[in-house]
Amino acid sequence: MGSTAGTRIVELGAGIGRFTAEIAKDAKSVIALDFMQNLIDQNKANNGHMGNIEFRCGDATQLELGEKSADIIFSNWLLMYLSDAEIKNLAQKMLRWLGDDGVVFFRESCFRQSGDRSRANNPTHYRNPRQYFDIFDKTKISRPNGGYDYFELVVCKSVDTYVKVKQNQNQVCWKWKKVSTPSNPSSNDLRYFLDTQYSEDGISKYQMMFGHGFVSPGGIQTTEEFARLLEVKVDDSVLDVGCGVGGAAFYLADKYQCYVHGMDLSVNMIMTALEKAASLDHGSKVSFEVSNAATRDLIGNSYDAVFSRDAFFYIKNKPLLLEKINKVLKPGGRLVFTDYCRAAGETSTFQQYIEERGYSLASLAEYNDMLANAGFTVVSVEDRTHQLISCLENEIDNISKAENSIGADTVQGLKASWSSKLQFARDGQHTWGLFVAIKKSA
Numbered sequence: 374m375g376s377t378a379g380t381r382i383v384e385l386g387a388g389i390g391r392f393t394a395e396i397a398k399d400a401k402s403v404i405a406l407d408f409m410q411n412l413i414d415q416n417k418a419n420n421g422h423m424g425n426i427e428f429r430c431g432d433a434t435q436l437e438l439g440e441k442s443a444d445i446i447f448s449n450w451l452l453m454y455l456s457d458a459e460i461k462n463l464a465q466k467m468l469r470w471l472g473d474d475g476v477v478f479f480r481e482s483c484f485r486q487s488g489d490r491s492r493a494n495n496p497t498h499y500r501n502p503r504q505y506f507d508i509f510d511k512t513k514i515s516r517p518n519g520g521y522d523y524f525e526l527v528v529c530k531s532v533d534t535y536v537k538v539k540q541n542q543n544q545v546c547w548k549w550k551k552v553s554t555p556s557n558p559s560s561n562d563l564r565y566f567l568d569t570q571y572s573e574d575g576i577s578k579y580q581m582m583f584g585h586g587f588v589s590p591g592g593i594q595t596t597e598e599f600a601r602l603l604e605v606k607v608d609d610s611v612l613d614v615g616c617g618v619g620g621a622a623f624y625l626a627d628k629y630q631c632y633v634h635g636m637d638l639s640v641n642m643i644m645t646a647l648e649k650a651a652s653l654d655h656g657s658k659v660s661f662e663v664s665n666a667a668t669r670d671l672i673g674n675s676y677d678a679v680f681s682r683d684a685f686f687y688i689k690n691k692p693l694l695l696e697k698i699n700k701v702l703k704p705g706g707r708l709v710f711t712d713y714c715r716a717a718g719e720t721s722t723f724q725q726y727i728e729e730r731g732y733s734l735a736s737l738a739e740y741n742d743m744l745a746n747a748g749f750t751v752v753s754v755e756d757r758t759h760q761l762i763s764c765l766e767n768e769i770d771n772i773s774k775a776e777n778s779i780g781a782d783t784v785q786g787l788k789a790s791w792s793s794k795l796q797f798a799r800d801g802q803h804t805w806g807l808f809v810a811i812k813k814s815a
């Protein structure tokens with residue numbers, strides 16, 4: 374949720390106050406609302422002594438508050454009891470109630486019931502998390518100057534404790550921030566760009582080429598090879614940056630019995646990963662989040678290793694990204710990643726190719742310097758372009774084999790795109806780097 378110090382909080386569906394006590398600790402004021410009088414009475418009995426909480430009995434869907442009267446709106450297991458129409462209406466009102474940069478935090482059971490007890494009558498909507506995105510992404514208020522207020526995603530993640538204790542990924546929470554923009558909210562957002570690039574249909578085509586679970590060169594073969602360089606042990610914590618649909622995360626967790634947290638800015642990628650995790654009978658030590666690696670602040674010194682496959686080329690400010698990764702690693706922790714890179718002397722055709730795809734490529738030498746400047750001891754920087762070339766050749770074969778299922782036109786389009794990438798790699802303009810680095814001890 375972030376810092377609550379001095380904030381005005383509204384807690385919807387506060388119940389007996391399991392969370393009220395915690396969130397009221399540093400808050401300026403809290404409105405704790407629940408429609409069950411006996412629960413709100415109990416909440417008051419438990420937390421009334423704190424002095425900064427107003428206890429209200431009422432229906433969250435009927436609540437009216439003043440414009441910009443709250444800094445944080447918090448709810449735990451509330452929206453899953455509301456209809457889509459009620460959530461849409463409430464989200465719209467939340468946007469009005471929040472001050473500038475105000476935050477909405479909610480946590481819901483998704484996909485299926487979490488508890489073991491069967492119930493005769495269960496009014497809960499176990500939504501696919503995509504449905505909450507659908508509602509909150511469409512919530513906006515138009516301003517008289519032509520601009521909009523809307524919700525910008527900070528993070529959507531599976532709740533860590535459920536993954537650690539129960540290997541259950543269906544408890545999902547969101548944090549959204551109210552922001553204003555002079556133009557259409559989606560026009561400049563990298564998340565929308567990635568979800569267009571990686572549509573659900575696109576992702577399934579990519580998996581036909583790279584192998585199930587993967588959207589990067591070599592699929593499982595290169596993952597097995599590069600994962601060994603991480604040197605992880607049982608119960609280590611590993612972060613996969615730009616994890617895509619999670620093939621490497623599932624592989625690492627199963628093979629090394631470590632915990633893997635995958636982050637990716639594409640909702641389609643993470644939802645595909647979460648859907649897979651939720652469908653496993655045996656569970657897996659993986660958790661996922663939708664967030665922007667370039668801006669997200671994770672807890673420092675919390676991971677034993679960081680892995681990333683071909684995701685950094687989307688991120689412009691690589692020094693900042695590497696600094697952030699250095700911060701989350703424990704001292705001595707390893708970073709292993711591959712990335713599309715560039716070499717000196719590129720042609721204007723290659724420059725155009727990079728621009729059209731929204732890539733931001735560094736050279737291997739630049740990466741070497743950036744890693745050292747971000748506080749790493751560089752273990753190795755390898756040019757693996759020859760390996761990229763053979764991966765691309767395999768992928769072109771896989772495209773041809775998929776003609777029956779994806780159609781001749783799609784095959785032709787993909788082949789054209791892959792052939793130009795292959796040509797740039799053969800020319801030595803499009804290179805591929807494999808990097809291993811260790812966070813220096815303080």
Ligand SMILES: C[S@@+](CC[C@H](N)C(=O)[O-])C[C@H]1O[C@@H](n2cnc3c(N)ncnc32)[C@H](O)[C@@H]1O
Binds near residue numbers: 586619638665
């Ligand atoms: C080529 S795919 C690789 C996916 C995965 N690592 C794999 O090997 O299958 C690149 C991934 O980076 C993600 N990505 C791009 N920019 C990102 C950012 N700023 N933060 C988090 N993920 C990002 C994309 O959404 C995409 O899933």
